[in-house]
Amino acid sequence: FEFVYNYLYLANLRANWDEVKRQAEKAPQPEARRYVLPLNIDKADTGKNLVTLPYTTATATLRSDETIWLEPEVIFSGPRHAFEFPQINYKKYGGKPYTYTYGLGLNHFVPDKLCKLNVKTKETWVWQELDSYPSEPIFVPHPDALEEDDG
Numbered sequence: 001f002e003f004v005y006n007y008l009y010l011a012n013l014r015a016n017w018d019e020v021k022r023q024a025e026k027a028p029q030p031e032a033r034r035y036v037l038p039l040n041i042d043k044a045d046t047g048k049n050l051v052t053l054p055y056t057t058a059t060a061t062l063r064s065d066e067t068i069w070l071e072p073e074v075i076f077s078g079p080r081h082a083f084e085f086p087q088i089n090y091k092k093y094g095g096k097p098y099t100y101t102y103g104l105g106l107n108h109f110v111p112d113k114l115c116k117l118n119v120k121t122k123e124t125w126v127w128q129e130l131d132s133y134p135s136e137p138i139f140v141p142h143p144d145a146l147e148e149d150d151g
Helices: 004-005 011-017 015-024
Strands: 032-036 057-060 068-071 073-076 082-087 100-105 110-118 122-129
Touching: 011 015, 015 110, 073 110, 082 110
Parallel strands: none
Antiparallel strands: 032 073, 057 068, 082 100, 100 110, 110 122
16 A cells, blocks of 8 residues: 555654554554574475474475465464564574564554563563654663663
């Protein structure tokens, strides 16, 4: 939709907010997915799931033409409750296993909440206030943090 690319211009938001919300209901809802990319591939594993991680249902299957077919695990999905612009505690967990990610919650592309997601258990926490429209989150760790999500 052309709408998706243009609705966040401030002039468009101010011109007709009710129309923006009405049009946003037509937009598809994004969802958070986990894909697992296998790093070591043996041709003898053709037709098998190459993902051996115990904490995911994502699959990667080696095909006979030597391509790999990926199927994601849906981590977060729900009507009127999308999760976009995920952020983690990159300073401490970038490139390492992590548990928590933070995202902008969208109600049909209208940003109206902040979400915290446990990527292992899929538990979510939401901050939302009437007529509040936050931007994407940025994780700022507490200087003396001991826990991943202390910030």
